[in-house]
Amino acid sequence: MSIATVLNKSATLFGAKTPIPFEGLTTKIAELLSMAPTDVQNAFWTIAVGALCATCCALAGCFLVLRRMSLLGDALSHSVLAGMAAVYLVTGGVEPVPMLIGALIAGVMTAVLTQFVHKAANLPEDSSIGIVFTSLFAFGVVVVSQAKHVHLDLDCVLFGDLAFAGVDLRPMMGWLWPHSFQSLVPSLVITLLFLIVFWKELRLTSFDPVLAVTLGFSAGVMHYLLTTVVAIVTVSAMGVVGLLVVALLIVPPATARLLTNRLSTMLWLSCLLGTVATTIGYFLALKWDSSAAGLTAVVAGIELLAAIVFSPLDGLLGRTIRTVRLRTRICAEDVLAGLFRKQERGDADAGVAVSTVQECIELAGNGFLAAGSIRWLKTRQLLDHSGNRVSLTARGYNYGRSLVRSHRLWEAYLHENFDLPHDHLHDPAEAMEHFIGPEIQRQITDELAAPAEDPHGREIPHIER
Amino acid sequence: MLGNQTLIVLIGTLLLGVASGMVGTFAVLRRRALVGDVVAHSALPGLCLSFLLFHSRSMILLLCGALVSGLLGAVVVALMKRFTRLREDAIQGIVLSVFYGGGIALTRFIQNRYRNEPGSDLESFIIGRAATMLKADVLQIAAVALVTTIIVLVLYKELTLLSFDEQFCRVQGWSTMGLDLTLMLLTAITVVVGLPAVGVVLTAALLIIPPSAARFWTDRLSTMMMIACLFGGASGVVGTLVSANISGLPTGPLIVMTSTVIFIASWLFAPHRGVVWNGNRSRDLDVDPSWLVTESQFADESPADLQIKRGSGM
Numbered sequence: 001m002s003i004a005t006v007l008n009k010s011a012t013l014f015g016a017k018t019p020i021p022f023e024g025l026t027t028k029i030a031e032l033l034s035m036a037p038t039d040v041q042n043a044f045w046t047i048a049v050g051a052l053c054a055t056c057c058a059l060a061g062c063f064l065v066l067r068r069m070s071l072l073g074d075a076l077s078h079s080v081l082a083g084m085a086a087v088y089l090v091t092g093g094v095e096p097v098p099m100l101i102g103a104l105i106a107g108v109m110t111a112v113l114t115q116f117v118h119k120a121a122n123l124p125e126d127s128s129i130g131i132v133f134t135s136l137f138a139f140g141v142v143v144v145s146q147a148k149h150v151h152l153d154l155d156c157v158l159f160g161d162l163a164f165a166g167v168d169l170r171p172m173m174g175w176l177w178p179h180s181f182q183s184l185v186p187s188l189v190i191t192l193l194f195l196i197v198f199w200k201e202l203r204l205t206s207f208d209p210v211l212a213v214t215l216g217f218s219a220g221v222m223h224y225l226l227t228t229v230v231a232i233v234t235v236s237a238m239g240v241v242g243l244l245v246v247a248l249l250i251v252p253p254a255t256a257r258l259l260t261n262r263l264s265t266m267l268w269l270s271c272l273l274g275t276v277a278t279t280i281g282y283f284l285a286l287k288w289d290s291s292a293a294g295l296t297a298v299v300a301g302i303e304l305l306a307a308i309v310f311s312p313l314d315g316l317l318g319r320t321i322r323t324v325r326l327r328t329r330i331c332a333e334d335v336l337a338g339l340f341r342k343q344e345r346g347d348a349d350a351g352v353a354v355s356t357v358q359e360c361i362e363l364a365g366n367g368f369l370a371a372g373s374i375r376w377l378k379t380r381q382l383l384d385h386s387g388n389r390v391s392l393t394a395r396g397y398n399y400g401r402s403l404v405r406s407h408r409l410w411e412a413y414l415h416e417n418f419d420l421p422h423d424h425l426h427d428p429a430e431a432m433e434h435f436i437g438p439e440i441q442r443q444i445t446d447e448l449a450a451p452a453e454d455p456h457g458r459e460i461p462h463i464e465r
Numbered sequence: 466m467l468g469n470q471t472l473i474v475l476i477g478t479l480l481l482g483v484a485s486g487m488v489g490t491f492a493v494l495r496r497r498a499l500v501g502d503v504v505a506h507s508a509l510p511g512l513c514l515s516f517l518l519f520h521s522r523s524m525i526l527l528l529c530g531a532l533v534s535g536l537l538g539a540v541v542v543a544l545m546k547r548f549t550r551l552r553e554d555a556i557q558g559i560v561l562s563v564f565y566g567g568g569i570a571l572t573r574f575i576q577n578r579y580r581n582e583p584g585s586d587l588e589s590f591i592i593g594r595a596a597t598m599l600k601a602d603v604l605q606i607a608a609v610a611l612v613t614t615i616i617v618l619v620l621y622k623e624l625t626l627l628s629f630d631e632q633f634c635r636v637q638g639w640s641t642m643g644l645d646l647t648l649m650l651l652t653a654i655t656v657v658v659g660l661p662a663v664g665v666v667l668t669a670a671l672l673i674i675p676p677s678a679a680r681f682w683t684d685r686l687s688t689m690m691m692i693a694c695l696f697g698g699a700s701g702v703v704g705t706l707v708s709a710n711i712s713g714l715p716t717g718p719l720i721v722m723t724s725t726v727i728f729i730a731s732w733l734f735a736p737h738r739g740v741v742w743n744g745n746r747s748r749d750l751d752v753d754p755s756w757l758v759t760e761s762q763f764a765d766e767s768p769a770d771l772q773i774k775r776g777s778g779m
Binding site for chain 2: 065069071074127130131135137141142145146158244246249250251254257258285289290291293294295296297301304308314316
C-alpha cells in the first residue's frame, strides 16, 4: 500500500469534505511547527501547485533548450495575453474555455508569425521574434487596461499569484482542490502523453534533424506540435507565475543540461530543480513579503549559477582544479628534468645533484604555482629537502630520467620526420615531454631503431626494466 | 487643445523614438536586436536597488542603477557564452528571466514595505507611465538623444563597417570589440532612458520595429537611419496623442502598436520591396542577392528552419 493511499484512507476517517486529503497529518505538522493548521494546508497546496507548474514547464522546456527555441518560450509567454484580450474583445466575457483557446491560438500564431516575418519580409530571425511578441503584448496590454472585468487583471498576467494558489480552493470529487489544478493537471497529462507518444521522434528531431528528415520524420511537424504543447503549458502556468513562466521553462532545463548528457536524466532533473525553485521561492516570498514568482526565478538562477560552478561535467571549479593540477605537475616535472640534467652534466655532489630552493623555484618557472609544485614533489618523495639543500631521491632521479628520455626521443623523432632546423626542436619537445608515457617512448624507440643520441648529440638516457 | 503636460510628454516620446530609431538601426543590422530586450529586463533590479539605497525619487539615480544592472545583464550574457556550453538563445532567456524575476521580487518588496514613501510605486516601470513624465525627464531624454546622435555621427563610418563586414573592419585595424561595446553602451543608455515611458517589457520594441520598417524603404544605410528616426519619432507622437485623448490608455503599448502599424504598412506599400509593389512579379525572376542562401547561413538555423528551407526546395 502506497503512502498516498494510507493518507487518503486516514483522510476518509476524518470525513470526506476536508480541505486537504489528509487533515490528520496537517494538524500534526501544525502542532510540530506551532503554526495554524490552515497555514500548513495553504503551504501544502501552494507547494503542490508550484511543483505541478514547474514539472509541466520543465518537461516542455527541455526540448526548447535542446532545439535552440528558448526565445520562442519567452515570446509565447508575452503573446498569450493578446489571445486572451482578443477573446475578451469578441465575446465580452472571460469564460475559461474560450480564454484558453484564444491564448492557445495566440501562442501558435506567434511561432507561425515569427517564421512568416522572418521568411516573407526577409528580416533576421531575432528581429522578427522581437517584432511579433512586443506587438502582440502591446495589443494585449492596451485591451486589458480598458477591460473593466475583475477576472482580467494585468497584475495577474505580469506577476502570477503563486502565493494565493493554495487559498483558492474549489470542490471536486468530494474534496477541495486548488483552482489552478483545473488547468495544470490536464496540461501535465497532455505534456506527458506528447512525450510518451513522440519520444522517439522528439529525440531524433532534436539531436539530428538531418537524419530525421532522411528517415522520413518531419522536423517541421514536430516543431509545431512542440510549439502547441509549449503554448498549452504556458497558458496553464501563467495564472500561477505570470510572465515569469519563461524562467521555469528555460532555467531548470538549462541547469539540468549542464549537469548531465542524458536526455532522460535531464528531464527528471529539471523537474526536480524547478520544483525546488518554486518551493524555496514561495517560502522566501512569505518571509520577505514579496513576489513568489519573482523569487522562484531568482532561486532558479542561483541553481544555475551553482551548476555552472560545481557541475561535475565541466563546472568552472572542476575545470580550474584540473588546470591547476596539470600546471603543478608540469612545473614539478620541469624541476625534476632540470635537476636530472644538472646531475648528467657532472655538476653533482657525490653523484647526486644538489640544488637550492631558489634554484628549484626558478626551474619551476617562477610562477605562482612554483612553490606548490615543490610541495607536490616532496609529498611524492621525489625530492629530498633539508634546510636549503635540495636533492633528487632515487625515485626522483628515475622520474627525471624518463622525462629527459621523452624529451630527447621526441627531438629525434621530429628531426627524423620533419624538416626543422636544430634550434626549432627544443621548444616542442619541452611541451611534449610531459605527455609521453612509456608506451609512446617504446613506439618511438621502435620506429627510430633505438636511437642512442638526440639530434644535438646528447645521449638519450636508458631506462632499466 | 494640447495641455502643457501633454506637450512635455509629446516632446519626450518624440525624442525617445528618434534616439531609439538611430541606435536600433545598427542594433538590428548587427543582429543584436534582442540585446536591448535583455538589457531592459535586467535593468529592473538595479532600479529597485537604487531606490533601496538612496530612498530618492530622483529619476537620474534610479536610471543610473538601472543602467548598471542592465549592463551587468549584458556582461553576464557574454560571460556565460564564454564559460558554459549553453547556446546564446538559452543564455539570453535565462539572464532576462532571472534578472526580471529579481526585479519583480524587489518591486513587490518595496511596494509592501515602503508603501507610504513617495516614488515607491516602481511597478509602473514594468509597463511604463509616460503620462507622468516631468520636464526634467524630458531634458534627460533630450541630453541622451543628443549624445547618442553625436556618438553615432562621429563613429558612423566605423559602425557601418562593423554592421556589414565585421572581418573587413577588423582587417582595417578597428577594434571590433570596442565598437561592439560602444554600440552596446548606446543601446543600454537608450533602453534605460526609455524605461519610465515605455517600460521594461516593451522598450526593446522601439529599438527593433522602426528600423525593421525602415528596411523596406531603402537599401542605403543613411536613408534607413533617417527613416527609422522618422518612424520612431512618429510612433512616439501618435501613441502619445492617442493616449492623451482617450483616457486610461497606456502610452507605452500605444507607441509600440503605432510602430507595428507603420511596420505593416511599410511591408505592404514600400516601393520595390513592398507586397503591393511586388504584386504580380515573381520573386524568382527578381534576383535579389539576399535570396541566395549560402551554406554558412544554415549553420545557425534551428532544426525546424532547416526543415522548412528544405521543404521549399532551397
